[in-house]
Amino acid sequence: LNKQSIVEKITGARRSPAHEHGEAFAPSNIALVKYWGKRNDELNLPVTSSLSISLGNLGTRTAVELIDGSDVILLNGLPVPSDTSFSKRLREYLDLFRPAPGTGYRVTTHNTIPTAAGLASSASGFAALALALDHLHGWQLKPRDLSILARLGSGSASRSVFKGFVEWHAGSADDGMDSFAEPLCAVFPDLMIGLIKISVAEKPVSSRVGMKRTIETSTLYQTWPAQVARDLKSIRRAIETSDFELLGRTAENNALTMHATAIASWPPTLFWLPESVKIMQAIWSWRASGMPVYFTMDAGPNIKLIALRDQVAALSSHLHSIEWIAPFT
């Protein structure tokens, strides 16, 4: 079982293009219950399910067309040198879909979020690419198959093919055909996500390396699956009952627990910067003074506030340069 066999299972033999070009947008997503740990590295199959919220029009827009010769990749208007890891990763993914060995793709991609800064650009990137390839090739795949194709590029990309609240089912099959995301039919109109960018530099340790090291060396990881099972129930209930406090508390504790498993790994894996700690402590003191605000963090130093619309002005007065996203408007 490898990526190629899964792609063939999903797309069949249909390799020739149906259109001149394919194009799609996929939103970035932030997990409220984190994806942390793979049971299969090749197919990006997760140890646990996860649950995210998409970030409106922050994400990736990608256009693809077939060309003769080797791939051409443009990121935010600039050609990406072929010896970068970004380019290699993209070309390996494109290898899975080429109509013929000599055929290349021209990929034009625009991120409205900083690349590799903990804002999951690989999630929206591979989701947009999978959707654009479906469009180009005219496969008209079902949403769950699109989610699986995106997952083969990056695990959390499986969630970025949908909007709103999205749950990625871990599944249990060896081929991962039951490991796909689905949108939850629920909205939370007043929910706001506030992005606090602490660093947009490339991370010293990638999510990929961090989760692998955690699984292999952190004794604390043993209880992570049980915590995720509990947190998924709480977040689903919080969404159904519009219980903001339960949603915020569960998401913050889930994120901190994920970071804790990494801190306890060897070598120690700490994604935070001193400034991250400063802002966390500020958030805790705002909460102690009665302001309902929570946060989540991915495998990086940046902080994402979880708040309600009527707190946005007060929070922005405490801390400048919060970028607010309204996921449901």
Added chain:
Amino acid sequence: LNKQSIVEKITGARRSPAHEHGEAFAPSNIALVKYWGKRNDELNLPVTSSLSISLGNLGTRTAVELIDGSDVILLNGLPVPSDTSFSKRLREYLDLFRPAPGTGYRVTTHNTIPTAAGLASSASGFAALALALDHLHGWQLKPRDLSILARLGSGSASRSVFKGFVEWHAGSADDGMDSFAEPLCAVFPDLMIGLIKISVAEKPVSSRVGMKRTIETSTLYQTWPAQVARDLKSIRRAIETSDFELLGRTAENNALTMHATAIASWPPTLFWLPESVKIMQAIWSWRASGMPVYFTMDAGPNIKLIALRDQVAALSSHLHSIEWIAPFT
């Protein structure tokens, strides 16, 4: 079973003083395998064993004598107001030993370490007090009974009645008579501990509250006892074979795992300050460049370097104001 019944079991009915005054010194200690979680709050019985290194002449010197009337407590030359929590805790402990209800103690205590700044002044404080009371009353108790008396004041005080490497056996008896510390017959002459004081302010969350909250709310705590069992074996082996690298790695991972269990508790319990993170990251970068240096941290923001004597000069050139302790000289 309460503290009083344990004290009577150990000291019998001998309450009248044998000397005009009693006096003792007890060293501070730093756990290489942490004490984190109680199985009995009243008797300070721990969930797991722990293992520490004493800090030479950093610690507490305490003199006690009996007086008529209420207790008089002098800390570093200054009277301690009777409405402080420090004073209340001390007087409750002294209640266990009074020859008669109307009798008070005059306690004169000197710390050579900052109080309540993560440098375990309660450990050396209660150990010195237990030793001084034994002297005053002329009980001539066995070391293990002195360790138990000290433990009734503060858990980690059980280790501060000894020098060098000390293991506190968790024990399993309900009355805690098998929960005492013992010195290890081993030295590590080149081992150095470097104190980096980041804050000497009173901690917002005490160890006592932090460990209780962690046991009650952190799912990650479930694997802590298994990690401690593994780490105790590794540290004992490191001490026997003078394996500095194994000692440092095990101690650092144990401390970070303890902090991780607290980070994953609710409300989130983070003992670090932004400066703590800055220094941790500096240590990791020194180590990445080949310098054998590790660290440990207790339930506070301060960092304790674990190093070898021949690295002291280089480390001090990287970071000013490291206070170096040679535990075995």
